[in-house]
Amino acid sequence: MDLASDKRRANVLGLGLIGGSIALGLRSSGWFITGSDTDAGVAARALELGVIDAVGLDPHSEITFVCAPVQHIVEAATMALSNTSGIVTDVGSVKSSVCSELADPRFVGGHPMAGSEQLGVEGARAEMFEGAVWVLTPVESTDPDAHRVVRTVVRSLGADVVELSPERHDGLVAVVSHVPHLTAAALMSIAAQRSDEHAALLRLAAGGFRDMTRIAAGTPTIWPAICSENRTAIVEVVDQVVSELERLRDFILADDRNGLLASLETAQEARRNLPSSAVQPEGLAEARIPILDRPGAIAEVSTLAAELGVNIFDLEIAHSSEGDRGVLILVIDRDGTEPLRQGLDQLGYRISVTALS
């Protein structure tokens, strides 16, 4: 423990992708990290990989990150509050229940909006949270100093902190994460139910459908606990989606084309206002490049960008509703747009550029 004497100290409980990345990120700025996992093999592996400095629970750590599945957070955080003198924070995707059950001055609820792919500690990366949104949900019982410390530590990992009440956080993630997942599963189930038509269906399922159902391929085991913890908000949003679908259906049944068009235009405008990147858009531009022959085009465009030294901050492919071909959308430095335009022109691509303000 001598080695740790001059270092800031943190515990990480739960060494999956998120916990491992927090540990690595803090270690890379000089912290001494003690970690544990319900699977002792995972903790041993984390030590071997240099993700943590020691296995166990350090009672003198100034902060403990609880990175357990949502259904185990209250138990693990209560244990940490009892056995350490420091601040305790968590990374669960539902906050209301946890924050009301853990009404301790030393507890600060948190939720990094970063990859929850089930890659485990092997996928952990120190830079995981750079540019990611990290929600903190301090409540009345929270010690303002504890909140400030968590905020500073989280920002030192490169994250962008957003403060929300636990209830508002839960309502928002129901809209942007939980209910979309259920909806993707519902669409995919409808397709699967038509099993006699499955072969033909699969051949018609193009880019748009693949985009919409992709998240349904993720691990289902995490969802029952999330849906249970965030029941109120999820049920409310599911009912809203159902009402909205029924409203669109009624326009169609009544052949009310103007009503349908107005609704779709509202959605279109909202979607166009959705930023194409979590990156702060200062000095950036969005370049749209129609790519009819997609696979070769992505390699060609990104290779060109690399050769020209144009940094691609984000990339997405806007599929059309039908067919595979679409538009490649790049978020790049505004300074890079002219060289890229000239280079693409020579390769026969058309490009349209919008500055992001």
Added chain:
Amino acid sequence: MDLASDKRRANVLGLGLIGGSIALGLRSSGWFITGSDTDAGVAARALELGVIDAVGLDPHSEITFVCAPVQHIVEAATMALSNTSGIVTDVGSVKSSVCSELADPRFVGGHPMAGSEQLGVEGARAEMFEGAVWVLTPVESTDPDAHRVVRTVVRSLGADVVELSPERHDGLVAVVSHVPHLTAAALMSIAAQRSDEHAALLRLAAGGFRDMTRIAAGTPTIWPAICSENRTAIVEVVDQVVSELERLRDFILADDRNGLLASLETAQEARRNLPSSAVQPEGLAEARIPILDRPGAIAEVSTLAAELGVNIFDLEIAHSSEGDRGVLILVIDRDGTEPLRQGLDQLGYRISVTALS
């Protein structure tokens, strides 16, 4: 017209992206193409761009492609049947109503599942349909010879022909295209309705939500006519999605975690069985590469593939439900997997490969 005397001749009515690409594709294999558009400026531009050989309607063309918006197909096809002696086919995304109203031996319904991005004739490309699925919907009244000719011509454009009854086609596109579009719009509208929370919502909306709502950014004007023409199938599928969402909601309300899990597992399995590419998977493999820092990674991986001569047939990014970072999925030649694995290993990426059979 002397120039055309030794060439096969086709008409293309409607010179948008699809019509223009059909014209270019046929011209590139030696056809003489006469084209028209309700917008005379578009027809003139198509002539100028070399997309068509002449403006007008050639009464002696062996085939006429009707590439008008769905609400104008019957009128345009009827005109073509009256004024030409050849076969008439269309490219509309709804088939039952058109095929029953056009019960003529010389009419063959069709629907290429290829980009419907509103790029216009400027975006037309001869290779647009290479590898795309092109549905044909011959009915009892259709002359088998007319069907065979359309089939051969469409295949000469590189498309993969699938025959379906008009009703089955309409039911399938309702599932894989029309209702997903309405659902994306519904999700986006729910998000937009929470306008007081909009700023915070936007910052939390990560890759999964962006993927699910992306098609809602497409031009809404085409949808009222499509929904009107395909009303029966769309209403049926919307009702199925609503029922499925209500079923999931009821599991959540009853805290029936096993019921919820079973439903999500069914969806997961179905999604995993959805091919990641319309490309025939013979000799191909799917490579999955976790990319936590996405933008740089895509350029790096695709540049490496280009350097190694590994052809990327398809590429998608599997976002996690939360956060931007995910897994890059490439469809490549099976022979390319080992060189790519070695190259990626040196760059510090992990790759897992599944053969597509």
